[in-house]
Amino acid sequence: ASSRASESEELAARVAELRRRIEEANYQYYVLDNPTLTDAEYDQLMQELRRIEEEHPELQTPDSPTQRVGAAPLPEVRQHRHPVPMLSLANARSEEELQAWHRRAQNILPNATFEYVCELKIDGLAMALTYEQGRLTVGATRGDGLVGEDWTPNVRTIRSIPQRLRDANPPPRVEVRGEIYMTIESFEKLNASLTREKLFANPRNAAAGSLRQKDPRITAERNLDFFGYQIGYIEGRNLSTHWEALQLIAEWGFPVNPHNRRARDLDEVLQYCREWEQKRFELPYEIDGVVIKINDLAQQQELGYVGREPRWAIAFKYPPIQVATRLLDIRINI
Ligand code: NAD
Numbered sequence: 298a299s300s301r302a303s304e305s306e307e308l309a310a311r312v313a314e315l316r317r318r319i320e321e322a323n324y325q326y327y328v329l330d331n332p333t334l335t336d337a338e339y340d341q342l343m344q345e346l347r348r349i350e351e352e353h354p355e356l357q358t359p360d361s362p363t364q365r366v367g368a369a370p371l372p373e374v375r376q377h378r379h380p381v382p383m384l385s386l387a388n389a390r391s392e393e394e395l396q397a398w399h400r401r402a403q404n405i406l407p408n409a410t411f412e413y414v415c416e417l418k419i420d421g422l423a424m425a426l427t428y429e430q431g432r433l434t435v436g437a438t439r440g441d442g443l444v445g446e447d448w449t450p451n452v453r454t455i456r457s458i459p460q461r462l463r464d465a466n467p468p469p470r471v472e473v474r475g476e477i478y479m480t481i482e483s484f485e486k487l488n489a490s491l492t493r494e495k496l497f498a499n500p501r502n503a504a505a506g507s508l509r510q511k512d513p514r515i516t517a518e519r520n521l522d523f524f525g526y527q528i529g530y531i532e533g534r535n536l537s538t539h540w541e542a543l544q545l546i547a548e549w550g551f552p553v554n555p556h557n558r559r560a561r562d563l564d565e566v567l568q569y570c571r572e573w574e575q576k577r578f579e580l581p582y583e584i585d586g587v588v589i590k591i592n593d594l595a596q597q598q599e600l601g602y603v604g605r606e607p608r609w610a611i612a613f614k615y616p617p618i619q620v621a622t623r624l625l626d627i628r629i630n631i
Contacts, residue, residue: 308349312356315346319362330506332498336585337616340388364605365441374509375447377437380472381529383423384442384605386588386612392567395589398611399563402591402600405608411591413560414539415569417577418586418612419524420501421478422508426458431467433460438508442605451508452477454517459550472529473546479504480581483520500583525551526588538592559592570613577615586614 322339326332332339343363350357358364389395402411425445427435436452437445452458455477462471479487484500487507497503507519525546528536536542540559547553556573560566570587577584590610591597597609 308353309356312346312349315342315349316362318342319346323362326502327505330497330502330509332502376440376444377425377435377447378444379425379437379439379442379529382442383425383439383445383474383529384602384607386610387606388586389611389613392570395567395570395611395613396563402608405600406596409593409596411562411596412538412593413563413566414543414557414590414592415560415566416526416557416588416590417554417573417580417584418588418614419476419478419554420499420583420585421476422501422505424452424475424477424523425529426452426473426475428462428467428471428473430469431462431464433458446509448508450513451510451516454513455521455523457523457552462549464549467549468531468533470530470532472531473525473549473551474527474529475523475525475546475551477504477508477521477523478582479507479519479521481583482581487519522582523552524554526554537594539590539594539597540592542594560589574615584615586612588612 319339319342322332322334322342325334326339334342346361347363350361350363387398389398399411403409423439425435425437425439426433427437433453434449435447436449436458437447439445453460479500481500484497484503487503488496491497497506503519504521507516507521510516526543527539528542528546536545543553543557558569560569566589573584573587588610589612591600597607600608602608
């Protein structure tokens with residue numbers, strides 16, 4: 298019995314250690330925009346913690362990093378409570394995991410035929426834009442998923458984000474979601490102009506750091522860009538597919554990624570994923586994978602969520618070659 302006691306003590310200590318390291322990495326990544334681990338290292342810690350918590354439910358706690366989307370918002374910045382939570386995405390790291398995701402959805406809706414939308418997973422930060430009577434009123438980050446940070450004045454400096462929707466009869470209220478990102482070219486120019494201590498590790502952190510500036514004039518100089526990828530909610534209009542939502546977003550005047558594609562079955566999804574694994578290095582911005590969404594919004598609703606992740610979407614992640622070498626480059630420069 299005493300050896301079992303010490304075993305469970307060891308496990309509890311490991312859980313505490315993992316949580317401490319993940320919390321620290323979250324703070325560095327989400328709050329300081331200055332990651333100290335590669336994404337692969339981070340994901341490994343998360344995976345181990347998830348596995349232990351699953352096998353030992355007695356070790357689960359509501360404040361565990363596995364239960365949260367990101368970091369809590371900064372206290373000084375105005376907070377924005379999301380009317381519809383901004384959640385995360387489950388990951389697939391192999392084609393088998395993607396197939397397993399498809400089978401789970403098919404098991405829940407055995408008679409359904411799924412159509413998919415494949416989108417490049419732009420490596421930036423998620424943004425929720427509220428438009429009232431067609432005018433931009435709030436631009437907020439995801440934060441912990443329920444409450445984000447209101448950075449509206451800074452968001453207004455991003456040229457590709459419309460201040461007004463191009464719509465003679467706009468919905469009374471709509472939330473357009475998308476990714477704020479920085480091109481590789483702008484990222485390299487920015488780093489060339491910064492002192493060593495202030496260098497950003499990658500375009501994603503440069504985008505987040507440039508948005509979250511006390512002085513919006515600095516944000517304005519940083520060349521941030523935007524792709525719309527979802528409607529969080531819309532009043533007064535009914536949409537039936539995600540593809541339709543993407544078209545509406547484009548009509549309103551937002552950049553929508555031109556490489557988005559519909560797929561009739563999982564084979565076409567896999568083809569898209571394979572194609573972009575090669576071609577991603579030709580893009581002017583970084584992607585870390587492909588997001589696959591079930592197109593039919595009624596099916597999305599039926600599938601719902603498990604924890605903080607929708608069952609109707611998944612991120613197919615590419616191996617993180619680029620991030621690791623970038624961090625290494627910076628270390629070498631120092
Ligand atoms: P995620 O980044 O894997 O996926 C969700 C995000 O994808 C969304 O919030 C959105 O911003 C983005 N996205 C891009 N294109 C999209 C599209 N077309 N449709 C929908 N969403 C799209 O998950 P997460 O919860 O945001 O972050 C967790 C990840 O962050 C980890 O897997 C890890 O790689 C990284 N991380 C790293 C560290 C570190 O120290 N290196 C720390 C914390 C988190």
